[in-house]
Amino acid sequence: MPRIAKAQAEQAIDERKDQIKKAALKIFAEKGLAGTKMSMIAEAAGISQGLSYRYFESKDEIFGLLVEEAIEESRQAIQHIGRLPGSPLEQLRAFTLHLLDEDHKQFFLLVQQALTSEGVPHKAREAIERYSPQDTIEQMIPIFVRGQQEGQFAEGDPYKRLILFLSVVNGLMLQDAKATGMDWTQEVDRLLNILTK
Amino acid sequence: MPRIAKAQAEQAIDERKDQIKKAALKIFAEKGLAGTKMSMIAEAAGISQGLSYRYFESKDEIFGLLVEEAIEESRQAIQHIGRLPGSPLEQLRAFTLHLLDEDHKQFFLLVQQALTSEGVPHKAREAIERYSPQDTIEQMIPIFVRGQQEGQFAEGDPYKRLILFLSVVNGLMLQDAKATGMDWTQEVDRLLNILTK
DNA sequence: GTCTATAGCAGGATAGAC
DNA sequence: GTCTATCCTGCTATAGAC
Numbered sequence: 001m002p003r004i005a006k007a008q009a010e011q012a013i014d015e016r017k018d019q020i021k022k023a024a025l026k027i028f029a030e031k032g033l034a035g036t037k038m039s040m041i042a043e044a045a046g047i048s049q050g051l052s053y054r055y056f057e058s059k060d061e062i063f064g065l066l067v068e069e070a071i072e073e074s075r076q077a078i079q080h081i082g083r084l085p086g087s088p089l090e091q092l093r094a095f096t097l098h099l100l101d102e103d104h105k106q107f108f109l110l111v112q113q114a115l116t117s118e119g120v121p122h123k124a125r126e127a128i129e130r131y132s133p134q135d136t137i138e139q140m141i142p143i144f145v146r147g148q149q150e151g152q153f154a155e156g157d158p159y160k161r162l163i164l165f166l167s168v169v170n171g172l173m174l175q176d177a178k179a180t181g182m183d184w185t186q187e188v189d190r191l192l193n194i195l196t197k
Numbered sequence: 198m199p200r201i202a203k204a205q206a207e208q209a210i211d212e213r214k215d216q217i218k219k220a221a222l223k224i225f226a227e228k229g230l231a232g233t234k235m236s237m238i239a240e241a242a243g244i245s246q247g248l249s250y251r252y253f254e255s256k257d258e259i260f261g262l263l264v265e266e267a268i269e270e271s272r273q274a275i276q277h278i279g280r281l282p283g284s285p286l287e288q289l290r291a292f293t294l295h296l297l298d299e300d301h302k303q304f305f306l307l308v309q310q311a312l313t314s315e316g317v318p319h320k321a322r323e324a325i326e327r328y329s330p331q332d333t334i335e336q337m338i339p340i341f342v343r344g345q346q347e348g349q350f351a352e353g354d355p356y357k358r359l360i361l362f363l364s365v366v367n368g369l370m371l372q373d374a375k376a377t378g379m380d381w382t383q384e385v386d387r388l389l390n391i392l393t394k
Numbered sequence: 395g396t397c398t399a400t401a402g403c404a405g406g407a408t409a410g411a412c
Numbered sequence: 413g414t415c416t417a418t419c420c421t422g423c424t425a426t427a428g429a430c
Contacts, residue, residue, distance in 0.1 A: 016395095047397090048396065049398090050398080050399090051396060051397075054395075
């Protein structure tokens, strides 16, 4: 096979893989590992039941890959905060909006599912354990402390304040899965009161 | 069988049923319907795999019964708020502490699982749909409005304020399943800032 | 490259021994 | 009344036709 044609073929394969992963992400995020049947993924992707196995070894492999991608996405988002323009408050505001964004939310829910599922593939389990919420908070602490020095944020233990705040945001995302049609982005400033007041 | 002996036998059966349900609640709340295997329930209850079926028809029946009990418990808690002593703020504080209480939390998580699971038994699905978060909020609105009149709570649409607050509390409970060993009851006053500020 | 048909297995539910 | 051994369904994963 000529080089060009080969590259095209590989690209087609990657596109198919992405199509399946995208469908799988939506369903895994909603129903968890055990609650998701391969037939559901196939239907959502608009392909036949067996075809996924031409592109992936197993259901576990798809789940594991998605978890790793979710964690990588999360890691990059948090590292990005410090470089955002604006005051510490504006930085955390932008970060929070990013967390509540639709695309990120699915990744987030997936990780939650992985945390509460039985029989999670070994690789996925490892990836999650490497990336604890502690890491996120540690990245946020310098920003928060700067905000305290500038008088924007409340006094007190930054770690405790931030873990409360992140838990609340996490909670909203989980809640939102089946939620009330409320646009949380409108409420971000009220949430930030937890830090500023 | 004499009346007394018969009553004793029935009591023994009820105790066994409670034992199984208690074990099941813990696991269902954590892993959902599909993620929970009957063998897990049996192990947690300290009995053999097949014995549960002498006391319950099916896995679905156990799940359904627990969901109904959870909703009943929730309904009673919310109706109880208005009769609590103290100011509106103190009433909502007590209610929030009750929600965050360990026993209530498992019921709450179970309902969340039911909301996000496939193939939930018909009866459980119905019970949940009868009991929407709206009901809870409607019960809370008069209390909140009284607090507004007394100047304790922030101005603004009571419904929106309360749904944000409940979502946050819900979120904390969900989060807490795998959480950080934090005692949320310590943070209730900070959460109530969402309403009072 | 995709579909349909099916093998193999895990787990829900049952039967029968004790 | 409880356990162990099995049946049977439904799902994962594979094989083979097109």
